[in-house]
Amino acid sequence: MGVSEMNRTEDCVDADIVMKEPEVETATIPTYTMQALWDKKLSLKDFEVSGEDKPTLPYDVFEQDEVLPIIDLQALLGNDKDARYVNLARMLEAAKTWGFFKIRNHGVALETVKKVEQNVKKFFALPMEKKLQVKAVNFVFGYIGGSPVSWKNKWWLESLHMKVQEEAIRKMVALVWSDNPKFADEFMSALTRYYSSMRELSRLIVECLTEGLGLPPNTYTKLETPDAICNARVNHYPACPDPSKVFGIPSHTDPQMLSILYQDDVGGLQVLRNGKWIGIRPDDSTLVVNLGDTFMAITNGILHSAVHRVALNTTRSRYSTIYFYGVDNAAPLSVPPELITEDRPLLYRPFTVNEYRAILTEHQVPDDGIKFLRIQPGVTATARKKMFRR
Numbered sequence: 001m002g003v004s005e006m007n008r009t010e011d012c013v014d015a016d017i018v019m020k021e022p023e024v025e026t027a028t029i030p031t032y033t034m035q036a037l038w039d040k041k042l043s044l045k046d047f048e049v050s051g052e053d054k055p056t057l058p059y060d061v062f063e064q065d066e067v068l069p070i071i072d073l074q075a076l077l078g079n080d081k082d083a084r085y086v087n088l089a090r091m092l093e094a095a096k097t098w099g100f101f102k103i104r105n106h107g108v109a110l111e112t113v114k115k116v117e118q119n120v121k122k123f124f125a126l127p128m129e130k131k132l133q134v135k136a137v138n139f140v141f142g143y144i145g146g147s148p149v150s151w152k153n154k155w156w157l158e159s160l161h162m163k164v165q166e167e168a169i170r171k172m173v174a175l176v177w178s179d180n181p182k183f184a185d186e187f188m189s190a191l192t193r194y195y196s197s198m199r200e201l202s203r204l205i206v207e208c209l210t211e212g213l214g215l216p217p218n219t220y221t222k223l224e225t226p227d228a229i230c231n232a233r234v235n236h237y238p239a240c241p242d243p244s245k246v247f248g249i250p251s252h253t254d255p256q257m258l259s260i261l262y263q264d265d266v267g268g269l270q271v272l273r274n275g276k277w278i279g280i281r282p283d284d285s286t287l288v289v290n291l292g293d294t295f296m297a298i299t300n301g302i303l304h305s306a307v308h309r310v311a312l313n314t315t316r317s318r319y320s321t322i323y324f325y326g327v328d329n330a331a332p333l334s335v336p337p338e339l340i341t342e343d344r345p346l347l348y349r350p351f352t353v354n355e356y357r358a359i360l361t362e363h364q365v366p367d368d369g370i371k372f373l374r375i376q377p378g379v380t381a382t383a384r385k386k387m388f389r390r
């Protein structure tokens with residue numbers, strides 16, 4: 001799919017799912033990889049990666065215990081000042097170095113996340129015609145049967161994107177389960193519970209990190225508005241006949257502020273740390289947090305948006321349930337002056353999330369999309385300052 005075509009689909013952001021806007025021409029909706037595979041229009045061969053970025057690490061090889069930092073949120077919120085300080089410092093360090101960490105004692109019941117996973121599993125089990133009734137026309141909302149087939153790196157997954165917009169989700173659910181309103185209600189209430197827990201948890205983490213950077217805690221969270229791309233997504237990675245050549249999702253960074261992820265017990269999530277791939281062990285007592293490009297850019301690169309990917313296996317389907325926390329799509333974003341110093345001059349130009357999303361769309365979700373926001377070397381300090389004041 002060419003850039004202009006993508007932009008046309010982007011224009012339909014409000015349309016979100018086909019059934020809402022019947023005038024959206026199906027020609028503007030790309031063909032997706034898994035769907036094409038199931039329709040026999042693609043074969044396994046088309047998914048094989050070439051070059052350096054091969055699936056080198058099997059899905060079930062994990063980091064040594066405790067390598068990936070685990071932050072105790074209860075200690076962070078408690079009255080014990082020392083424990084709070086220690087955990088805040090550890091979280092900040094993990095955010096600067098790994099861009100990934102696990103949180104435990106986070107206050108969200110496992111059942112709250114599992115319910116969403118189980119309900120969306122039922123969605124994935126529906127016949128394709130049913131799923132296609134709510135096919136997404138963009139990456140914001142609805143069913144997506146893979147990555148666009150035109151992408152060089154193909155994704156072996158199907159996913160359901162659910163923007164935090166009650167009305168739109170209610171319509172989608174009512175359409176899919178028109179014959180089972182009781183289940184539709186249960187789906188909605190489980191999702192609503194999940195959203196509110198995750199939004200609160202995301203705000204808490206963002207505010208702790210912001211405080212750790214020496215800024216007023218609400219510096220970034222105040223930029224959250226109903227228009228933010230706060231959304232949830234459940235990914236389903238079917239078993240794959242050749243995981244040594246095919247990825248679930250090839251290496252990438254997430255564009256938003258941060259993602260909170262629950263993976264089932266199969267395994268497959270891997271993060272790049274100092275040039276080495278590390279498998280994240282599934283674990284029901286923790287959630288995985290990873291920082292995104294927006295957070296990295298507006299902290300002047302102090303916090304790290306980590307490259308990650310998903311490995312597949314031959315026998316088991318894998319599911320992951322992810323909440324993406326973002327700030328307002330249209331708000332002008334720039335680095336707070338406190339984070340710009342002689343030693344660390346301004347690294348990223350001002351931008352909006354909408355602008356960044358357009359860049360990523362154009363470049364097919366690379367694993368270094370943030371480079372498009374980087375100020376070119378050689379730009380003088382005075383010019384950087386001017387840019388910052390814009």
Ligand SMILES: O=C(O)CCC(=O)C(=O)O
Pocket residue numbers: 235249254261263268269308309310319320322
């Ligand atoms: O499935 C996973 O564990 C990771 C998914 C992911 O990275 C994403 O959806 O951006």
Ligand SMILES: [Fe+2]
Pocket residue numbers: 252253254308
């Ligand atoms: Fe991701």
